[in-house]
Amino acid sequence: MLKDFRVALAALxxxxxxxxAAPSTALTSGVQVKIPGCAYAFSTPDQTTAPLDDDGFVGKxxxxxxxxxSWVGDPTTTMTITWETDFDTTSTMVQLGxxxxxxxxxxxxxxxxPTDLSGTDPPSVRVHQVHLCGLxxxxxxxxxxxxxATLGADATFATAPAAPETARILVAGxxxxxxxxxxxxxxxxxxxxxxxAFFTGxxxxxxxxxxxxxxxxxxxxxxxxxLPLMLAMGNHEINARHYYSQxxxxxxxxWYDFDYGDIHFVVLNDTPLDPLVITGAEASFLDxxxxxxxxxxxxxxxxxxxxxxxxxxxPEASLQxxxxxxxxxxxxxFVMNGHAHxxxxxxxxxxxxxxxxxxxxxxxxxxxxxxxxxxxxPQAFTAFAQKTFGYVLLDLSxxxxxxxxxxxxxxxxxxxxxxx
Numbered sequence: 056m057l058k059d060f061r062v063a064l065a066a067l068x069x070x071x072x073x074x075x076a077a078p079s080t081a082l083t084s085g086v087q088v089k090i091p092g093c094a095y096a097f098s099t100p101d102q103t104t105a106p107l108d109d110d111g112f113v114g115k116x117x118x119x120x121x122x123x124x125s126w127v128g129d130p131t132t133t134m135t136i137t138w139e140t141d142f143d144t145t146s147t148m149v150q151l152g153x154x155x156x157x158x159x160x161x162x163x164x165x166x167x168x169p170t171d172l173s174g175t176d177p178p179s180v181r182v183h184q185v186h187l188c189g190l191x192x193x194x195x196x197x198x199x200x201x202x203x204a205t206l207g208a209d210a211t212f213a214t215a216p217a218a219p220e221t222a223r224i225l226v227a228g229x230x231x232x233x234x235x236x237x238x239x240x241x242x243x244x245x246x247x248x249x250x251x252a253f254f255t256g257x258x259x260x261x262x263x264x265x266x267x268x269x270x271x272x273x274x275x276x277x278x279x280x281x282l283p284l285m286l287a288m289g290n291h292e293i294n295a296r297h298y299y300s301q302x303x304x305x306x307x308x309x310w311y312d313f314d315y316g317d318i319h320f321v322v323l324n325d326t327p328l329d330p331l332v333i334t335g336a337e338a339s340f341l342d343x344x345x346x347x348x349x350x351x352x353x354x355x356x357x358x359x360x361x362x363x364x365x366x367x368x369x370p371e372a373s374l375q376x377x378x379x380x381x382x383x384x385x386x387x388x389f390v391m392n393g394h395a396h397x398x399x400x401x402x403x404x405x406x407x408x409x410x411x412x413x414x415x416x417x418x419x420x421x422x423x424x425x426x427x428x429x430x431x432x433p434q435a436f437t438a439f440a441q442k443t444f445g446y447v448l449l450d451l452s453x454x455x456x457x458x459x460x461x462x463x464x465x466x467x468x469x470x471x472x473x474x475x
Contacts, residue, residue, distance in 0.1 A: 075112060078145060078167070079104060080177050088164055093188035095128050099166050100299035100308075102174045103182075107145050109162035113203035114143030119183075121272035122200065122210075123279035125286075127303050130215035130251075130315055131192040134283070135303050136185045138200055142167050147183040148201040155197045155209045161185050168300045170265035180265060182300050192217040210280040215250070219316035219451070223248065225282075226421045226447040228255030228358075228393030231291065232267050233425030236444055236463070238274035240424050243465055244446040245278045251315070252282055255393030255421055256289025256358035263295045285313075289358045289393065290326040310337050312344045316451060319350035323357035325374060334377045341378060345385035351475055352456050354449075355382060355416075356391045362404060362418040364437045365395030367429030375407065382416045388456065388473060389449075393422040396429045398447070398460050399440040400469055409436055413473055419458065421447045439469045 087098045088106050099106050119138035127135050136149055147165045150157040163185030167178035183200075190196065193216035200207040215222075225244040230237035237258075244252065259267035272279065284302075288309060292298040305311035309324040321344050323337055345353055361374040382390060383405050398421060405415035417438075422429075423445040431440040444463040449456065457472040 090186045102296040103168045106164045106166045109147040112145045114141045116141035117144040117202040119200045124283040149185040172263045222451040224449040225249035225252040227424045229257045229422035229426040230424040231426030232260045234270045234274040236425035254286045257291040262292035288324040318352040319348040325359045353387045360392035363395045387416045396422045396426045
């Protein structure tokens with residue numbers, strides 16, 4: 056009897072009220088997860104624990120934090136729901152349906168990572184992902200995170216229409232730890248009813264400061280559970296495991312592409328761990344992706360601007376050399392960047408020279424998400440530049456794509472459109 060009691064007590068201390076052994080703290084170099092019903096697999100990031108399927112176990116701090124949406128697969132038929140808990144909670148479940156009565160359950164998986172810079176501390180943040188596939192295009196769904204027997208708050212999301220002729224995309228970036236302003240920018244932009252949002256990088260001062268990530272998500276907690284968010288890596292994210300763990304994105308997560316309606320998006324990492332991939336693997340991917348699409352509109356997103364009039368950061372000449380010829384070859388419409396803490400729009404540029412409107416890519420900087428604004432000094436390639444907090448809206452309407460830049464108070468500071 057005494058031996059049985061000791062075994063039971065040890066199990067309780069190790070595994071909490073569920074009586075199971077604590078999850079392993081061993082770190083992996085990434086594990087591929089095959090997701091039932093999805094046309095893609097997802098690979099967990101380097102320096103994270105092995106993924107665990109939902110088992111219903113609830114730890115001491117199971118309430119979902121940092122809840123947000125993104126796409127790893129086709130925006131018309133998939134959605135990925137992500138949230139965080141304490142390390143011990145391995146219950147990963149979502150209820151889903153046409154109404155808040157739900158009716159369907161979708162299990163997911165989780166993994167954990169250490170939050171210190173070197174990654175030598177025990178893993179403490181557990182990331183939960185539920186990948187929903189086989190959804191109906193152009194449909195609004197209700198969902199709630201279920202942890203053990205506890206159901207979280209109701210939230211909604213909408214899949215992309217099968218062939219939308221209209222779309223609205225919110226673009227913002229460079230909050231850099233100023234979560235008060237970031238929250239205001241996100242709330243103002245979300246009030247414009249976008250279909251999804253893009254973040255152009257540099258959420259925090261350093262990508263390994265978990266407290267800053269927590270504050271960043273908290274500032275968007277009323278919006279991010281409803282608004283899909285796609286991102287480009289910023290230099291301040293430093294390719295940290297924190298970034299890759301918290302934001303499931305398509306393909307290798309560093310550079311990827313996807314379509315939304317008649318727009319083809321390519322997202323690049325301009326601060327990779329190996330700079331040689333900028334002119335190697337990334338350039339090849341960019342060329343192939345742009346060359347293969349039949350979409351009318353082509354937009355590239357990455358953090359550092361090849362062209363900027365910022366006095367805080369000069370133009371990135373190396374990116375002009377590596378990627379701008381590919382943009383020009385494939386008739387890219389907009390290149391969206393951050394890094395320079397202001398709003399800017401260039402004239403159409405080919406080979407470093409201003410050309411007729413529409414004859415080359417327009418470079419747009421949206422870095423007004425909260426970081427200290429930089430002064431600007433307009434150059435020959437500058438069409439408009441202003442030192443301000445704010446955001447950009449991209450509106451697709453048939454054969455017209457319109458850009459509207461707004462200050463934090465919602466006032467229009469610049470607009471531009473192309474029609475094909």
